[in-house]
Amino acid sequence: MKNIILAIFLSLGLVFTSGMSGCKTNPETVAYKASKGSSITVEAALASWNDYVGQGKATLDQERVVKRAFEKYQTAQLAVLDAAIAYRTAKDAGATGTDTAQAKLNAAIAGASAALAGVIQLLTQFNVIQN
Amino acid sequence: MNAALLQLALFAAEKLLVHAPTLFAGFQNLVSKKSVTVEELKAERDRIASQSYKELVPNSKLPPEELDK
Numbered sequence: 681m682k683n684i685i686l687a688i689f690l691s692l693g694l695v696f697t698s699g700m701s702g703c704k705t706n707p708e709t710v711a712y713k714a715s716k717g718s719s720i721t722v723e724a725a726l727a728s729w730n731d732y733v734g735q736g737k738a739t740l741d742q743e744r745v746v747k748r749a750f751e752k753y754q755t756a757q758l759a760v761l762d763a764a765i766a767y768r769t770a771k772d773a774g775a776t777g778t779d780t781a782q783a784k785l786n787a788a789i790a791g792a793s794a795a796l797a798g799v800i801q802l803l804t805q806f807n808v809i810q811n
Numbered sequence: 812m813n814a815a816l817l818q819l820a821l822f823a824a825e826k827l828l829v830h831a832p833t834l835f836a837g838f839q840n841l842v843s844k845k846s847v848t849v850e851e852l853k854a855e856r857d858r859i860a861s862q863s864y865k866e867l868v869p870n871s872k873l874p875p876e877e878l879d880k
Contacts, residue, residue: 705845712847715855726867734870743873747864754859761856768849800818 707782708771711764714789715757718796722753725803732808742806749799756788756795763788 705713729746732738738746767781803809865871865878 708852709844709847712852712855713841713844715859716841719859723867726864730868730870733868733872738872740872743868743871744877746868747873747877750864750867754862757859758856761852761859765849765852765856768847768852772849 707785708764708768711760711767711785711789714792715760715764718753718792719757722750722796722799725800725809726750728808729803732806738806746799746802746806749795749802753792753795753799756792760785760788760792 726746729738733743763781763785767778767785770778770781800809863878871878
């Protein structure tokens with residue numbers, strides 16, 4: 681059991697830090713991994729939230745706040761994937777100026793990380809996720 | 812990895828234990844992936860776009876007019 685926890689933790693760590701490690705993974709693959717990894721995390725977090733709501737512990741206002749945070753994360757994730765698609769398409773076409781597309785992709789990833797952190801912070805604040 | 816991401820990773824790991832076999836295999840594939848195609852990126856985009864709070868939180872007590880927004 682502990683080995684599975686450690687293996688998943690290491691996998692998650694690799695996903696979240698692959699963009700910062702300096703390893704030679706192309707930017708669109710980093711974006712894809714980051715998107716997949718964070719969507720698994722958000723889905724797990726909202727599954728916990730769903731249980732919490734089902735137990736009658738959440739107010740409607742709290743639900744509204746979480747819903748907005750999820751939608752903000754979703755918008756940010758779509759921006760990442762749109763930027764990754766644009767970058768990869770430009771690269772495949774042999775276009776010059778992929779530096780600009782990569783800069784946009786990096787900015788989108790940073791925005792999505794912040795939106796993801798917002799969802800998790802909220803659920804921690806509501807004691808759905810324990811510190 | 813900074814402290815916030817560490818906490819995030821630990822939380823996700825804990826939750827993933829419930830579904831360890833399937834999701835662990837998914838993570839193994841994800842981590843070992845060397846490159847991604849435009850089609851895979853578009854498929855992931857469509858998947859994220861199709862998600863909704865209503866679908867992910869079926870126990871929601873929000874009124875239908877708010878859930879369907």
